[in-house]
Structure formats: structure tokens, C-alpha cells
Amino acid sequence: MELADIIVKFILVVIIFAISLVIAMYSTYAERKIAAFFQDRIGPNRAGPWGLLQPLADGGKMFLKEEIIPTNASSFLFIVGPSLAIMTACIGSAVIPWGQKLTIGSHVIDLQVADINVGILYVFGVVSLGVYGVMIGGWASNNKYSLLGAVRAASQNISYEISMGLSIIALLLITGTLSLRQIAEQQHSWHWNVLSQPVGFILFLICAFAETNRTPFDLPECETELVGGYHTEYSSMKLGFYLFAEYINMFISSAVMVTLYWGAYNYPFMDWMAAHIGTNGAVILGVVLMFAKIFLFIFFFMWVRWTIPRFRYDQLMDLGWKILIPIAIANIVVTGIVITLINR
Amino acid sequence: MNTFYFIAFLSIFFSILVITAKNPVHSILYLILTFFTFTIHYILLNAQFLAIVNFIVYMGAILVLFLYTLMLMNLNKGSEQPKSNLIKFAAVIGGGCFLITIVAALKAFGASNPVILKDPSLGLVKNLGKVLFNEYLLPFEISSVLLLSAMVGAVLLATKDTKTAA
Numbered sequence: 001m002e003l004a005d006i007i008v009k010f011i012l013v014v015i016i017f018a019i020s021l022v023i024a025m026y027s028t029y030a031e032r033k034i035a036a037f038f039q040d041r042i043g044p045n046r047a048g049p050w051g052l053l054q055p056l057a058d059g060g061k062m063f064l065k066e067e068i069i070p071t072n073a074s075s076f077l078f079i080v081g082p083s084l085a086i087m088t089a090c091i092g093s094a095v096i097p098w099g100q101k102l103t104i105g106s107h108v109i110d111l112q113v114a115d116i117n118v119g120i121l122y123v124f125g126v127v128s129l130g131v132y133g134v135m136i137g138g139w140a141s142n143n144k145y146s147l148l149g150a151v152r153a154a155s156q157n158i159s160y161e162i163s164m165g166l167s168i169i170a171l172l173l174i175t176g177t178l179s180l181r182q183i184a185e186q187q188h189s190w191h192w193n194v195l196s197q198p199v200g201f202i203l204f205l206i207c208a209f210a211e212t213n214r215t216p217f218d219l220p221e222c223e224t225e226l227v228g229g230y231h232t233e234y235s236s237m238k239l240g241f242y243l244f245a246e247y248i249n250m251f252i253s254s255a256v257m258v259t260l261y262w263g264a265y266n267y268p269f270m271d272w273m274a275a276h277i278g279t280n281g282a283v284i285l286g287v288v289l290m291f292a293k294i295f296l297f298i299f300f301f302m303w304v305r306w307t308i309p310r311f312r313y314d315q316l317m318d319l320g321w322k323i324l325i326p327i328a329i330a331n332i333v334v335t336g337i338v339i340t341l342i343n344r
Numbered sequence: 345m346n347t348f349y350f351i352a353f354l355s356i357f358f359s360i361l362v363i364t365a366k367n368p369v370h371s372i373l374y375l376i377l378t379f380f381t382f383t384i385h386y387i388l389l390n391a392q393f394l395a396i397v398n399f400i401v402y403m404g405a406i407l408v409l410f411l412y413t414l415m416l417m418n419l420n421k422g423s424e425q426p427k428s429n430l431i432k433f434a435a436v437i438g439g440g441c442f443l444i445t446i447v448a449a450l451k452a453f454g455a456s457n458p459v460i461l462k463d464p465s466l467g468l469v470k471n472l473g474k475v476l477f478n479e480y481l482l483p484f485e486i487s488s489v490l491l492l493s494a495m496v497g498a499v500l501l502a503t504k505d506t507k508t509a510a
Contacts, residue, residue, distance in 0.1 A: 077373075116392070117392065117468060117469065118392050118393060118396045118469060121393075121396040121397070121400065122396060124400050124404075125396055125399040125400045125403075125404060127404075128399075128400050128403070128404025128405060128408070129399075129403065129404060131404075131408055132376070132408070135408070135411055135412075135415070136373070139369060139411075139415055147415060150415065151412060151415055151416060154408050154409075154411065154412045155412065157408070158405060158408055158409065158412075161404070161405065178469055
């Protein structure tokens with residue numbers, strides 16, 4: 001790798017980090033505005049025009065609040081918990097292809113940080129690592145509500161990871177590759193995978209809700225039963241990291257869903273556009289449309305949160321093990337049969 | 345090669361911490377770090393698929409379940425029975441024999457030559473899948489039956505009590 005390439009990659013990483021943090025910040029604002037809209041309220045409107053500075057005010061408050069580490073907590077692990085949560089949330093963006101290759105002069109810029117050939121599995125690895133932040137934080141707090149929240153998070157993530165993995169296998173049968181870049185390229189113009197894998201997409205969507213601990217599956221932080229769940233004992237920016245990690249996870253899982261099922265940066269008539277407004281223009285339009293799709297998914301996450309009530313814990317487990325996994329396995333079998341019949 | 349020695353040192357260091365840590369939860373956390381160093385070893389060997397599967401299955405699933413059970417059991421120092429002197433004596437002798445065997449085995453073999461793969465892309469998913477499902481299909485299927493039987497056995501053990509109670 002040349003120095004110029006490394007510098008370009010470094011700039012790309014910084015940009016993606018900045019974008020995910022800004023999106024996470026403004027997701028908190030959007031969530032409150034959307035909740036207000038659903039409940040016929042006004043929502044935050046004091047800080048700046050339409051309350052647009054509200055996330056900054058929240059961030060300032062988080063930093064300035066007193067930092068409390070409980071006496072009987074394991075102080076090192078108490079800090080490791082939220083750090084791990086935000087770190088695993090951020091590193092997931094490394095393998096997502098944000099657009100096609102840009103050409104500036106003689107330089108070709110790849111809008112993807114790392115095109116590793118096990119891209120999907122990397123995302124899964126990061127997702128499975130994410131639960132440690134919650135578990136370690138919950139255990140280190142030395143509080144029974146925190147511990148219950150942590151234990152719930154662990155069993156929920158393990159259960160839904162299985163059906164998530166199985167729903168992906170059916171997709172892999174069609175694409176024949178694990179690289180996210182190749183999967184994105186295969187969905188050129190309108191050949192989006194959701195058309196051939198609607199069941200797999202719905203399974204993946206449900207599992208994504210469970211993996212990001214969003215309502216209706218936010219049992220680990222269920223305030224009616226567990227005070228605050230795993231982050232009961234946390235204050236100031238350490239609490240902020242946990243809340244922030246949830247929004248970054250939401251953004252990354254939306255990006256993964258768009259890449260896998262909703263055509264990534266592809267859009268109908270993209271060749272026509274490339275011929276008329278130039279290659280780079282079409283590429284940038286693709287990036288913009290990818291972000292538009294991601295925002296739609298983030299909106300969907302919020303829409304569900306303010307519409308559907310929380311599941312009970314046994315219902316959650318029943319849904320995961322007795323409904324989603326059998327459907328996912330049936331989906332794999334049917335996809336396999338159809339592929340064999342077509343290729344014959 | 346230097347990377348290898350550094351990572352190997354970390355693996356051994358963390359695995360020693362696993363057995364010396366007083367708190368069982370800390371011990372599991374060190375085990376997670378040990379498995380993470382194994383993942384790096386696999387990447388250094390160019391076995392990407394094995395690395396990521398080790399990462400997902402061992403670090404992401406099995407050790408989460410370990411941690412889960414340990415958190416539920418809430419092991420305290422008081423609950424651990426002190427070992428009798430006879431057992432300590434037997435353990436020292438057993439460990440000593442093991443050490444002698446290892447030293448003897450290391451003396452018998454010279455330093456191994458570094459393995460150079462004929463095909464550096466052997467560890468990639470495509471090649472691994474072809475080898476696994478063509479040459480080693482039967483062992484693969486048999487091991488999956490083994491895992492299935494273990495799973496059925498676990499379910500059977502878990503449901504046994506409710507049936508007799510009802």
C-alpha cells in the first residue's frame with residue numbers, strides 16, 4: 001500500500017467516524033421529535049431554532065454531570081463496560097461499502113475502508129462482541145437490577161444471533177460470496193436482494209431490533225421491571241456512551257440491512273444517470289441515496305419504538321427459538337431447492 | 345515472526361492469568377482475551393475464515409454463555425471448599441510428571457521448520473468449503489451428527505425434572 005492510499009483511507013475512516021457520531025447525535029433529537037409527533041406533543045424546541053441544538057446541550061450536560069463509581073463496584077470493569085460498548089459500535093462501519101469507486105484525476109478512491117472477503121462474518125463478530133459491553137458493565141455495577149439486565153442482554157443476543165445467522169445463510173446461497181462489496185455490486189440498478197429474499201429480510205430486521213436492544217425487545221433496560229437495567233448505576237458520560245452506542249448500533253445495522261437487502265448504493269436507471277451526469281455524479285448520487293435509505297430505516301426503528309409495546313421476557317424467547325429459527329431454516333431449505341431447480 | 349512471538353507471549357500470559365485470577369468472572373474475561381490472541385494467530389497464518397469463526401463462536405457465543413452462567417451462580421470465596429492435603433500432594437506429583445513429560449518431548453524434537461503453504465489462499469472460505477465438502481465430507485457429516493446428539497442430550501437433561509415432577 002502506498003502512503004497516498006493510507007492517507008486516503010485514514011481520511012475516509014475519520015469521515016465515517018464523524019458521520020456516525022453526528023448521525024447518532026441527531027438520532028437522539030429525531031427520536032424525541034418523532035416521539036413527540038406520535039404522542040401529539042411539540043418535543044424539544046428551546047435550544048436553538050426548532051430545538052436543533054438540543055443534542056449539543058445534552059452532550060454538555062452529560063460531560064458536566066458528576067461521575068459516580070459505586071463503592072462496591074469493580075472500578076476498572078465499571079469503566080471498561082461503556083468503553084467496550086461504544087468501541088464495538090464504532091468498528092462495525094469498517095466493512096460497509098458506502099459507494100462505488102470515485103475517480104479524481106488518475107486517482108481511484110474506494111468508498112469502503114476495508115474490503116475483506118469475510119465482510120458479513122466480520123459484522124457478525126462485531127455484533128457478538130457488543131454484548132460484552134453490556135454484560136461487563138452490568139456485572140461490575142454490583143447491583144442486582146444491573147446484573148439482571150446484563151443476563152437478559154446476554155441470553156437475548158445469543159438467541160437472536162442464531163436466527164440472524166440462519167437468515168443470512170439463505171442470502172449467501174444466492175450471492176455466493178461473503179464480501180459486502182461484491183454483494184453490493186451484484187444488486188446493480190434494481191436487482192435488490194429483498195426481491196428474492198423477502199422472508200430473510202424480515203427475519204433479519206426482527207433480529208436487528210433484538211440485537212440493538214430496541215423496543216419491542218429492550219428487555220435489558222426495561223424500566224418498569226429493572227429500574228434502568230444494566231445502566232442503572234451509571235451517570236454522566238459513561239451513561240452517555242451506553243445511550244450513544246445504541247444509536248450508533250442502530251445506524252450501523254440500518255447500513256448493513258441496506259447493503260445486504262436494499263441494494264446498497266444502487267438505484268434504478270443508474271447506468272442512464274452515469275451516462276448523463278458523469279460517473280462521479282452518479283457515484284455521489286448513489287452515496288446520497290444509500291444514506292437516504294439508511295435514514296428511512298432509522299425512522300422505521302423509531303416508528304416501531306413508539307408504536308409497539310414491549311414484549312414479555314418469555315414471549316421474547318418463544319419468538320426467537322420457536323418461531324424465527326424454524327422459519328429461517330425453512331427459508332434456507334426452500335432457497336436451496338429453488339436454486340437447484342433453476343440451475344438444472 | 346516478531347509479531348508471532350509477541351502474540352504468543354500474550355496468549356501464554358493471559359492463559360496464566362486465567363488460572364491465577366481469584367474471581368471466576370475475571371478469569372473468564374482473561375479467557376476471552378486469550379481467545380482473542382488466538383484469532384490474531386489465525387490471521388497471521390492467513391486463515392481468515394477460521395479466525396473470524398473463532399471470533400464469533402468462541403469469543404462471541406460460548407464465552408458469553410460461560411460468563412452468563414458464572415454471573416448467575418454468583419460464586420463467592422466462601423463457597424469454595426479448601427482442598428485436603430492429600431489432594432494437594434497428588435496434584436503436585438501429577439503436575440511434576442506432566443512437566444517432565446513436556447520437557448522430554450521438547451528435547452526429543454528439534455525446533456520445527458516453519459510451515460510454508462503451497463497455496464497461501466488455502467484458508468479462504470471458498471477453498472476451505474471445497475476441501476471440506478469434497479474430500480472430508482464424511483468426517484464433517486459425522487461430526488455434525490455428534491454435535492446434534494450432544495444437543496439432544498442437553499435438552500433431554502434439561503427437561504427431565506419437569507416430567508417427573510408433573
